[in-house]
Amino acid sequence: MRKQQIVLIITAVLLFTGLYFFGNTVAPNKPAPAASPAAKASADLTTEMVIAKYRASLDTQQVQKLAVLDNTVVRGDVHEQQIHVYHQLASYWGDTLHNEIMGAYYAGEAAKLENSE
Numbered sequence: 001m002r003k004q005q006i007v008l009i010i011t012a013v014l015l016f017t018g019l020y021f022f023g024n025t026v027a028p029n030k031p032a033p034a035a036s037p038a039a040k041a042s043a044d045l046t047t048e049m050v051i052a053k054y055r056a057s058l059d060t061q062q063v064q065k066l067a068v069l070d071n072t073v074v075r076g077d078v079h080e081q082q083i084h085v086y087h088q089l090a091s092y093w094g095d096t097l098h099n100e101i102m103g104a105y106y107a108g109e110a111a112k113l114e115n116s117e
Contacts (some may be wrong), residue, residue: 047105054102062097079113086110 055063069089073081086109094103 051102051105054099058097065092083110083113086113 055066058066066089069085069092072085086106090103090106090110092103093099093106
């Protein structure tokens with residue numbers, strides 16, 4: 001090897017070693033951005049608030065039908081009745097009221113109760 005190649009290799013090894021042991025390997029701490037009021041308001045949003053908002057936009061006949069469906073669970077096999085009611089609510093919201101979001105919510109609630117794989 002020539003003298004220039006040896007000097008270049010030694011310099012590269014020293015530079016790499018210096019960067020490895022003495023380089024900054026931790027990211028600097030940046031302060032977390034302050035939460036905006038809009039983000040804080042959306043964090044307080046609950047499922048019950050969304051359901052109440054959608055029910056407020058319905059007329060009295062539709063609200064009464066939903067109340068009847070909600071109150072149809074009686075004694076006996078409450079678990080199976082609740083699954084059946086959730087399926088009915090999903091169908092009513094999705095098909096009759098054309099609100100697929102609420103229909104999907106109640107279908108999901110029924111799926112949580114079903115004992116399937």
